[in-house]
Amino acid sequence: MTYKGFIFDLDGVLVDSSKIHYAGWKRFLNSHDKDFEYETFLRDYFGKRGQETLEQVFGKGRFSAEEAKKISDDIDSNFVSKIAEFGMPVRGALGFVNALKESGEKIALATSAPRQNVDAFLDAFSLRGIFDAEVCADDVSRGKPDPEVFLKAASLLREGAPDCVVFEDSMFGVSAAKASGATCVALLTTTTREVLRKADYFISDFADEGLNGIIRLKTKEKK
Numbered sequence: 225m226t227y228k229g230f231i232f233d234l235d236g237v238l239v240d241s242s243k244i245h246y247a248g249w250k251r252f253l254n255s256h257d258k259d260f261e262y263e264t265f266l267r268d269y270f271g272k273r274g275q276e277t278l279e280q281v282f283g284k285g286r287f288s289a290e291e292a293k294k295i296s297d298d299i300d301s302n303f304v305s306k307i308a309e310f311g312m313p314v315r316g317a318l319g320f321v322n323a324l325k326e327s328g329e330k331i332a333l334a335t336s337a338p339r340q341n342v343d344a345f346l347d348a349f350s351l352r353g354i355f356d357a358e359v360c361a362d363d364v365s366r367g368k369p370d371p372e373v374f375l376k377a378a379s380l381l382r383e384g385a386p387d388c389v390v391f392e393d394s395m396f397g398v399s400a401a402k403a404s405g406a407t408c409v410a411l412l413t414t415t416t417r418e419v420l421r422k423a424d425y426f427i428s429d430f431a432d433e434g435l436n437g438i439i440r441l442k443t444k445e446k447k
Contacts, residue, residue, distance in 0.1 A: 230389055231333075235270070236314070242262075245362070258283045273361050297338070399422060
């Protein structure tokens with residue numbers, strides 16, 4: 225099938241960074257006599273904005289909006305400082321994104337991560353300017369599973385979300401993608417097919433041969 229726009233989440237889709245994020249959250253939680261296991265982090269929190277995670281763990285009202293932002297920024301600084309050294313691109317991700325660009329497809333980045341994380345990722349993997357649109361937590365008022373981030377990305381591509389395909393790896397991201405009306409391809413990089421069951425398609429990563437049966441690039445159609 226062909227699509228008019230390709231929208232990518234960041235963490236767990238383009239880069240394997242879950243353990244970097246988990247380390248930052250674990251350090252903060254331990255300082256407040258709280259903790260959660262890595263599997264719990266992936267299932268219940270990964271893919272959410274920092275303020276939403278804080279509310280889920282500590283309850284609403286525990287931190288002011290200003291305090292929550294500072295805490296989230298401090299935790300995200302762990303990602304910024306370590307992504308270049310410890311972050312690994314998801315297998316086949318960079319090649320696939322570059323192939324889309326070369327074939328003239330419209331591509332967007334749509335993530336719950338803040339701008340500082342997006343910039344760190346783009347710089348670490350030399351991807352500045354490759355995306356036609358970039359939407360991050362700073363650009364929306366509602367986080368996933370609300371579809372705002374994907375609706376905005378599609379709009380910036382000048383396409384309707386139902387004409388786009390979204391690549392996601394979290395339960396909240398898949399729910400947001402489906403709520404936007406887009407087709408959703410779930411990557412099984414951070415959790416199970418059962419958790420991501422609302423997705424339309426499933427691949428292990430971008431080197432998965434099954435991807436060829438889902439996506440037809442313009443360059444392939446011309447051959």
